[in-house]
Amino acid sequence: xxxxxxxxxxxxxxxxxxxxxxxxxxxxxxxxxxxxxxxxxxxxxxxxxxxxxxxxxxxxxxxxxxxxxxxxxxxxxxxxxxxxxxxxxxxxxxxxxxxxxxxxxxxxxxxxxxxxxxxxxxxxxxxxxxxxxxxxxxxxxxxxxxxxxxxxxxxxxxxxxxx
Amino acid sequence: xxxxxxxxxxxxxxxxxxxxxxxxxxxxxxxxxxxxxxxxxxxxxxxxxxxxxxxxxxxxxxxxxxxxxxxxxxxxxxxxxxxxxxxxxxxxxxxxxxxxxxxxxxxxxxxxxxxxxxxxxxxxxxxxxxxxxxxxx
Numbered sequence: 145x146x147x148x149x150x151x152x153x154x155x156x157x158x159x160x161x162x163x164x165x166x167x168x169x170x171x172x173x174x175x176x177x178x179x180x181x182x183x184x185x186x187x188x189x190x191x192x193x194x195x196x197x198x199x200x201x202x203x204x205x206x207x208x209x210x211x212x213x214x215x216x217x218x219x220x221x222x223x224x225x226x227x228x229x230x231x232x233x234x235x236x237x238x239x240x241x242x243x244x245x246x247x248x249x250x251x252x253x254x255x256x257x258x259x260x261x262x263x264x265x266x267x268x269x270x271x272x273x274x275x276x277x278x279x280x281x282x283x284x285x286x287x288x289x290x291x292x293x294x295x296x297x298x299x300x301x302x303x304x305x306x307x
Numbered sequence: 308x309x310x311x312x313x314x315x316x317x318x319x320x321x322x323x324x325x326x327x328x329x330x331x332x333x334x335x336x337x338x339x340x341x342x343x344x345x346x347x348x349x350x351x352x353x354x355x356x357x358x359x360x361x362x363x364x365x366x367x368x369x370x371x372x373x374x375x376x377x378x379x380x381x382x383x384x385x386x387x388x389x390x391x392x393x394x395x396x397x398x399x400x401x402x403x404x405x406x407x408x409x410x411x412x413x414x415x416x417x418x419x420x421x422x423x424x425x426x427x428x429x430x431x432x433x434x435x436x437x438x439x440x441x442x443x444x
Binding site for chain 1: 335336337338339340342345347349351352353362
């Protein structure tokens with residue numbers, strides 16, 4: 145159906161309130177596709193654990209892309225994995241967001257020149273919302289990335305995009 | 308005025324309506340952009356092989372039943388070990404009567420051949436012939 149999915153041509157006062165509720169609901173329960181690739185995944189797990197407590201932002205790891213809202217690309221993306229990531233991303237329901245975590249998935253990281261098997265940035269395959277720099281980023285950096293993503297969602301609009 | 312049962316009925320009614328309304332409203336307003344790839348079976352990003360509705364051998368069911376016997380045995384025997392001393396010799400032998408009946412079931416399924424599993428039956432003569440053929444060639 146999608147009655148509220150980019151169906152409107154202009155924003156009026158009623159729409160902005162609905163938008164606020166929808167965006168608030170979305171950004172408060174960003175369920176995460178549990179998907180660890182390399183050493184960044186260790187930092188991601190540390191962020192989920194009790195000390196940094198990802199759960200307080202509503203980030204719960206889910207085993208299936210059907211239940212997930214965000215996917216954190218945490219680590220080196222090889223060419224072989226890139227096709228799988230692409231498919232997992234496709235299988236997540238809209239709206240979906242991507243956090244690219246660490247240098248490897250941002251731009252190829254230490255493999256940027258001689259990594260014959262490494263994708264030079266996950267944004268060549270799927271659209272990234274937030275880049276988190278670091279090699280690997282500290283849990284604080286990942287939390288900051290999540291807050292940035294939440295700010296991005298907070299400003300989303302129901303209005304149809306016009307060119 | 309609501310009776311006590313009426314309160315429970317109202318509670319159940321609200322619970323049902325809550326679920327139905329939530330599911331219906333979310334169906335109305337959620338984004339709906341199905342693609343072929345999105346509707347594909349999820350196999351950790353791999354290309355799915357065949358149908359997920361695979362037929363399993365019926366003998367797994369029998370094995371599950373046999374497992375259930377020992378499962379129940381453990382569940383009932385562990386509390387029995389904690390309290391049988393309070394009931395003296397009677398309590399002690401009641402446990403053994405219980406074990407005896409489970410043992411009867413075990414003997415029955417053993418006799419019936421449910422513990423037998425179809426094993427590969429290699430024909431040694433054929434294998435030897437194959438080896439000789441390979442050696443000869």
